[in-house]
Structures are given as structure tokens and as C-alpha cells.
Amino acid sequence: xxxxxxxxxxxxxxxxxxxxxxxxxxxxxxxxxRALLWALHDLAIDKDKLAVVSGIGCAGxxxxxxxxxxxxxxxxxxxxxxxxxxxxxxxxxxxxISGDGDCLAIGGNHLIHACRRNLKITCLMLNNEIxxxxxxxxxxxxxxxxxxxxxxxxxxxxxxxxxxxxxxAGAGFVGREVTRHVxxxxxxxxxxxxxxxxxxxxxxxxxxxVFGRKNDLGSSxxxxxxxxxxxxxxxxxxxxxxxxxxxxxxxxxxxxxxxxEYGAAHRxxxxxVVAKGAK
Amino acid sequence: xxxxxxELRFGGTGGQGLILSGKMLADAxxxxxxxxxxxxxxxxTSRGGFCNAxxxxxxxxxxxxxxxxxxxxxxxxxLAVKPSWPRIKxxxxxxxxxxxxxxxxxxxxxxxxxxxxxxxxxxxxxxxxNIVALGALIALSGICKRQSIERVVRxxxxxxxxxxxxxxxxxxxxxxxxxxxxxx
Amino acid sequence: xNVHDKSLSxxxxxxxxxxxxxxxxxxxxxxxxxxxxxxxxxSEIAEKLVTSLPQxxxxxxxxxxxxxxxxxxxxxSMGGVKAxxxxxxxxxxxxxxxxxxxxxxxxxxxxxNVMRGGPSTGMPTRPSQADIMQTRFGSHGDYPxxxxxxxxVREIYEETIRAFDLAEICRTPVIVLYDQVIAQxxxxxxxxxxxxxxxxxKWASGPRADYKPYAAGIxxxxxxxxxxxxxxxxxxxxxxxxxxxxTQNPEAVERAMSRLYSKLDLHRELIESWEAIRCEDADVVIxxxxxxxxxxxxxxxxxxxxxxxxxLFRPITLWPFPEAALQQACKGARAVxxxxxxxxxxxxxxxxxxxxxxxxxxxxxxGEPITPAQIAARATTLASEA
Numbered sequence: 074x075x076x077x078x079x080x081x082x083x084x085x086x087x088x089x090x091x092x093x094x095x096x097x098x099x100x101x102x103x104x105x106x107r108a109l110l111w112a113l114h115d116l117a118i119d120k121d122k123l124a125v126v127s128g129i130g131c132a133g134x135x136x137x138x139x140x141x142x143x144x145x146x147x148x149x150x151x152x153x154x155x156x157x158x159x160x161x162x163x164x165x166x167x168x169x170i171s172g173d174g175d176c177l178a179i180g181g182n183h184l185i186h187a188c189r190r191n192l193k194i195t196c197l198m199l200n201n202e203i204x205x206x207x208x209x210x211x212x213x214x215x216x217x218x219x220x221x222x223x224x225x226x227x228x229x230x231x232x233x234x235x236x237x238x239x240x241x242a243g244a245g246f247v248g249r250e251v252t253r254h255v256x257x258x259x260x261x262x263x264x265x266x267x268x269x270x271x272x273x274x275x276x277x278x279x280x281x282x283v284f285g286r287k288n289d290l291g292s293s294x295x296x297x298x299x300x301x302x303x304x305x306x307x308x309x310x311x312x313x314x315x316x317x318x319x320x321x322x323x324x325x326x327x328x329x330x331x332x333x334e335y336g337a338a339h340r341x342x343x344x345x346v347v348a349k350g351a352k
Numbered sequence: 353x354x355x356x357x358x359e360l361r362f363g364g365t366g367g368q369g370l371i372l373s374g375k376m377l378a379d380a381x382x383x384x385x386x387x388x389x390x391x392x393x394x395x396x397t398s399r400g401g402f403c404n405a406x407x408x409x410x411x412x413x414x415x416x417x418x419x420x421x422x423x424x425x426x427x428x429x430x431l432a433v434k435p436s437w438p439r440i441k442x443x444x445x446x447x448x449x450x451x452x453x454x455x456x457x458x459x460x461x462x463x464x465x466x467x468x469x470x471x472x473x474x475x476x477x478x479x480x481x482n483i484v485a486l487g488a489l490i491a492l493s494g495i496c497k498r499q500s501i502e503r504v505v506r507x508x509x510x511x512x513x514x515x516x517x518x519x520x521x522x523x524x525x526x527x528x529x530x531x532x533x534x535x536x
Numbered sequence: 537x538n539v540h541d542k543s544l545s546x547x548x549x550x551x552x553x554x555x556x557x558x559x560x561x562x563x564x565x566x567x568x569x570x571x572x573x574x575x576x577x578x579s580e581i582a583e584k585l586v587t588s589l590p591q592x593x594x595x596x597x598x599x600x601x602x603x604x605x606x607x608x609x610x611x612x613s614m615g616g617v618k619a620x621x622x623x624x625x626x627x628x629x630x631x632x633x634x635x636x637x638x639x640x641x642x643x644x645x646x647x648x649n650v651m652r653g654g655p656s657t658g659m660p661t662r663p664s665q666a667d668i669m670q671t672r673f674g675s676h677g678d679y680p681x682x683x684x685x686x687x688x689v690r691e692i693y694e695e696t697i698r699a700f701d702l703a704e705i706c707r708t709p710v711i712v713l714y715d716q717v718i719a720q721x722x723x724x725x726x727x728x729x730x731x732x733x734x735x736x737x738k739w740a741s742g743p744r745a746d747y748k749p750y751a752a753g754i755x756x757x758x759x760x761x762x763x764x765x766x767x768x769x770x771x772x773x774x775x776x777x778x779x780x781x782x783t784q785n786p787e788a789v790e791r792a793m794s795r796l797y798s799k800l801d802l803h804r805e806l807i808e809s810w811e812a813i814r815c816e817d818a819d820v821v822i823x824x825x826x827x828x829x830x831x832x833x834x835x836x837x838x839x840x841x842x843x844x845x846x847x848l849f850r851p852i853t854l855w856p857f858p859e860a861a862l863q864q865a866c867k868g869a870r871a872v873x874x875x876x877x878x879x880x881x882x883x884x885x886x887x888x889x890x891x892x893x894x895x896x897x898x899x900x901x902x903g904e905p906i907t908p909a910q911i912a913a914r915a916t917t918l919a920s921e922a
Contacts, residue, residue, distance in 0.1 A: 088770075090779075090781075091781065120768060121763075121764055121765070121766050121768065122763075122764055124615075124763050126611070136770070137770050137772070137781060137782070140768055141768055142761075142763035142764075142767075142768055142769070143768075143769075143770045143771070144611075144614055144770075144771045144772075145770065145771065145772035145773065145774065146607065146610075146611075146637065146773065147607070147633055147634055147637050147773055150603065150604065150607040150634065152604075153599065153603065153604035153605075153607035153608050153611070154607045154608065154610060154611035154614070155611060156571075156597070156599070156604070156607075156608045156611065157569065157571060157597075157607065157608030157609055157610065157611030157612035157613075157614075157615070157619070158611035158612060158614055158615045158763075159611075160569070160595045160597060160608070160612065161568070161569050161595060161611070161612035161613075161615035161616070161617045161619070162615035162616065162617075162763060162764070164764065165615065165763055165764065182600055182601055182604070183600065183604050183607075185600075186599075186600035186604070339595070339597070342590075343590035343595070343596075344590075346586075346587055346590045346591065347590055347591050350587065350591050375551065375722065378551045378722065378724070379551050381724075382549055382550065382551050382724040385549075386724070387549070387723075387724050388551060388722075388723070388724045389721060389722070389723045389724075390551065390721060390722040390723075391717065391720070391721035391722075392720065392721075393661070393662075394661055395661065414723065415830060415833045415834045415837065416830050416831050416833065416834040416908050417688075417717070417718075417721050417723060417827075417830060418717065418721075418827070418830075418831075418905060418907075420907065420908065420909070
């Protein structure tokens, strides 16, 4: 049974007609999806009022499995779609699911401006270091020296620290967690969902079938265990005021402040415009 | 032609307020029931370069909104001469600023050199040269009633410029009235 | 419908620019969301709506780029409100992928494209009519598109309102296309308050179990689910079946694509609009849009005054092209002249529809509009040769 202590049954939040899902065996994205649904359950968020907006790629496909108002948009743009949706419908709870390529490469501009703007959206970026769906090309988060189909001799580009980027761009809530710690991941997503402004949650997820095989990282359990030990030695430098060592990845809530939420500020500004016009 | 059609241009450089003059005159004409199309061409920069505000005035709906041949041409900079001169009617009336547009091509076209910008400077701000020119044009052409343009200047000027604009309009009339009397 | 010459009420006439009229039309149509990005020569639309939209209870946002402006508009419309963006040349190119998304996922929205010289950055402050084909075929894949091409300040107001109505009725993006001259010139106009009731979206109703978000009745338009109403459906840019979920089943794909394409045909009478002036006895019919049509209107007068029988056919709905109306208007003509500010786009469509006619283009791409005299001279020559 999938039932947890807190009466969470993942089947209550999944579209059964979409099963079996299309994720590869061992893919970390299923764990991330489950953690998200669990967090939604814990917060008793009404599925009718939940809008999940996703981009393109493996992570982008997850929205279709969620029993809510789901929007599978264009590559890199889910945050921009979500901005329109959240401004037009402040009554909805808007969650974005994106991948590392979607969010940091083709959609990087939208990420930094969403962080700056601070509209109430919870953005989950599932980072598996690779463009999995297109067959395993290098992404902005691929660690140095890793093999991909477009870095046959090893990646020689530096990679992004997404959380440092989000913090620098002004996000009020930034956190990172690995798929190995499901309850911790759930708690982090929950904190992100409860944050009054823009929340950026990076989930370190494993791509076993493409990234793992290409780099001889072993089976799924072995990759999960790597998250505990020597995960991505060069991927995360000193990030967000937390000294980084290869064995102590900065996870958990990395940034949290109460900058004014954009939607409410926008509505106040609009009211001022109306009041000025009425004079 | 279905309707009488009068065409005029304020020509000069970007930042001189030519488009404002054009819009004010258009509003004044519209208040008298005329149909007006107002257009401009401009460079991608905000200041400097050739700039113009053109009006096409008709009693009925303006079919083609862009000018074909000008009946009136106001020149506030020598830059505007070259692109505008080939498009004036043979009997067009030309008003040019004495200082900013001292030389005009030869020919029989009626023309008046008026100290528009100097008058504006004497009023205290060269930026109202456009309004001086507006007053002079209306005085010389009789294209609309004085109270129509005064009403527009009164309602359409920023508060800080209201008195200055009204003075500039009157100064333009004063400059042109003796010229108009001499011409008739 | 043929909208031949409506008369103006002079008493309420005001000097207004095309871009201002567009912003006023959007508010009158019930627009509640605008997202944009600064670009010449369409920025004035945003500059007007930043004030007038909140006053009408709507939301204005300037986004980080052209792509996100289009995406935000679609997102807002998915949320259930009437939404619009406005752009020009390069910005319109950047929006294309998401315009295709709106067409495929059937999300109503309005996109204003003020044409300027191109390609690339081109001539930002000069007029052009070189986006005629891009408005129809700019995004990848097969999809239907409605494009309205007003040619005066008053018509920009009216067609912007009609664009919203058609977007809602047909569940599709609608493009309002006009050129820099019409956009930034001002005309004295009396804007008539919109007649009738504005079109509202057909919302899903009834039991959730029976509801399929892309199943349509005889009108070809599926009822749209509004988030919060309990339908909890999926919207995707992937080819989808009636249930909204992705499919690559050949029969389902073909059925979905056929309905998508044919839905505009079912509403063609409502969509098509044109103006035909003195075509009945014309030896030469001019076909033109925008500022070129305004020049042509005067050229008709010039020619007629000299006894040359010239008429004008002006498609107001550019796409789908009013095919039958054009063929009817050109029935007696011996030659057809297409003046346009490009190297030949509208002419291609006219040639396609009038296979047997002599069709000539008058193409100008210098950044200067075509003058009435140019058109009159060419039409006169054509009349004498034909």
C-alpha cells in the first residue's frame, strides 16, 4: 500500500487513466512527484483550486499525472504562463514543474525575472543534469567532465548553481533537497508552498537510464546512495553562504525572507491607478 | 475630388514640439467640425534629426491620411527644407524661422521669414517656438478661429507652461498680423 | 459582410491615434489582461492600457521579453479572462511558437502586430506590410488563424473589439494586423460604442464524468473548462485527443486536426469582412489593405474623375481570405492591381484566387508608403492595356 501515517494515499492525487506512467525505471522524478503530492495533501490544498504548469522535457510531462488543473506548456516558458495565470486568477494555487534545461537554459530569463518579481508561484526544478527526453545532451547543470551525447570527451563547461542564481535574482524562498530524503523533500516543498511569494525548490533527481548509464554510475539504488556520499563533486561550489564540501551538499531551506509579494502589490498599485483616475 | 483638402506641415528637428503643435491645431480644427488626419515621420532616436508633423484637413472623411502636396509649410530648422520643399504646391504659403532656417530655395512661392525662435527666447523659453509658430501660421492662414486654438492651448498645456504657451500664441499672432495685413 | 462606408458623427469626433484606438477597443471588448514588451511602433498600446485596463478591472504587466508576454497572455486566458498582447516585427517573430500553442490548444487571445520594415530590426519607425504571410503561417505546423487588417483609426477600434469576439466564439488566437502609418497617425473619429453584447466564452458545464475538453458539437467549438469549476483537465501543446491527453493514435490525431482546421470554415460568414468600392463596373480592381488601401481609395477617385473605371476590394478579414467576395468583386474586371509595402505577399493570395485574371503587383519596400498618384498611374495604364 502507498498509505502513509498521515492518511496520504498518492492515488487520490493521480490520474489513474494516465497509468502506467512513462518514466524510466529508477528515474528520480517519480519520487519528486510523490513528495509534491504528499506536501499538497499535508496542506489540504483543494485540487480544484490547484493549477500545475509545466514545461517540456521529462519533468514537463509530470503535470499530466496530477489530478488538478494542469497545463503542459512550451519549452522553457512554464513560469511565464504561470505568471499570467496567477495574476489573472489570484484564487488559484499555482505550482510550476520544470527541469534543469527548461528552467535554466531556454527558460533562464523567465526564472530570474520570476525570482525578481516575487509573484506567488511555487517552482519545482527537477535537476537530473541532463536532457533526458532528447537522448542525453549536456545541460546547464551537468557536472564538469561528465559524459553526454554532446560532450563525448567530458563536459568542459562550468555549470550553474541554480539555488545561488535564484537567491541572487531575489527569490524570497530557495531550497534544495535530494530524492533520497523523501520526508525532508516533502517538508521542503511544503515550506515552499506555504511561502507567500515566489518559491524556488531544486530537487536533485537521478536520471539512471541516460545519465547514469553514460557515466557508469550503476543501478538506481547505487545512484541513490551516491546522493549520500560523493554526489557531483564539482557541481556545487560554495553556495548561498553555506560552505560546500563534496560530502556536505547544502540542502534544506537556503534563503527565506518576506519580500512583498508581487500579486498583492500589483493589485494595490492598480487600485491606486483607479483612485487617481476617479479624482 | 469629393472634399476640399488642405495639407500643412510643421518641419524641424526632433524635440522642438512639432507634433504637439500639429496635435493642438488638429484638435482646434476638429472642434470646428473638420476632419483631420495627423501624421509624422521620425527617426528611431528621440532627439534631433529631421522631424515633421503633417496635417490633412477636409470637410468630410479623409480618404488618404498622408500629405500629397502642402498648402502651408512651417520651417523651424534648415534640416526640414530639403525633404519638404519638393512637396509644396506652387502657391503654398511658407513660414520660416529667421534664425534657424535662414535660407530658402529660389522661386515664386510666397514665403515669410519670421523671428519665431527669437520671440520665444524673449518670452523666456526657446521651447515655446512651436507655439509661436502655431500662432503665426493661424494668423497668416486663417485656417481656424483664434478662440478655437486658444481653447485647445488652454486645456492642453501642462500647468507650468500654460501662461507661457498663451503668451507664445499671442506673440505668434502679433508677429504675423502686420505681415498678413500687408499681404492682403 | 460588406461594411461599405459608415458615416461619422462629427459632434463627438476626437483626434485619436491608431494605437490609442486599439487600446480603447480592447477595453471596450472586455479585455482583462495585457502583457507586453516595449517595441516600436506598438508601445503606445501598452502605455495606454497601463492606466485604462486597471480602471476597467483588468491586469497590466510588462514582461521580461516578447516570448513571456505571449505566454503570460495564454496563461491568463487559460485562467478564464480575455487577454491581449501587442508587438511589432521582431517581437512578433519571437511570439510565434506560443501563438501556435494557443492555436493548437485552442486558447482564445488577441495579438496585435503593428508592421514595421524588416527583415530583422529593419526600419523600426517606417511602415511595411511584409508580415501578411507571417500572420498566417508564422508558427510551425498546420493550424487555423484569423487575421483582421483594419485600415483606419476607427476601424482599428472596431476590429480590435471584433478580434476579441471572434477569439472567444471560435476559441482561437486572433491577430489584429496594421501598419506603422495607421498606428501612429491620428484621425478625428467618433468611436461608436460597440453594438450588441460582447461574445463570451463557452464554458464547460454539466457533470464532470461526461466532460471531454476537446469534444465539440456541430459548431466545432469545444466548451472550455475554467480552473476552479471542478473539471480538472489537462491542456497540452502535444497533439491531444478529445480527453485532452496526448495521443499519437493516427485516427485520433487526424480527427483532432480536421476539427481544428474546419472550425473556422463553420464560422466563415461571421469571420469574413471586406469592403468593395465601385467594383461593379470596374475594368481594374485594386486589392489592398492598410495604408495602401487608403491610398487606393483616393486613387479610385482620381481615376474615376478621368473616366477610368477602377474599383477597390479591401479585405478587412485578411485570413481566412474572403475568397468568394474577391472573386465576385473581380468578375467583370480585366486586370487586378495589388499595391503593397513588400516584395509580393498579398499578390500571391490574389493570384491563387483569380487564376484567369491578369494580376499585377505594385510593390514598394523603401520604407515610404505608396502614394495615390502611383496607384492611379498604374491602374490607368492597366485599364488602357487590358
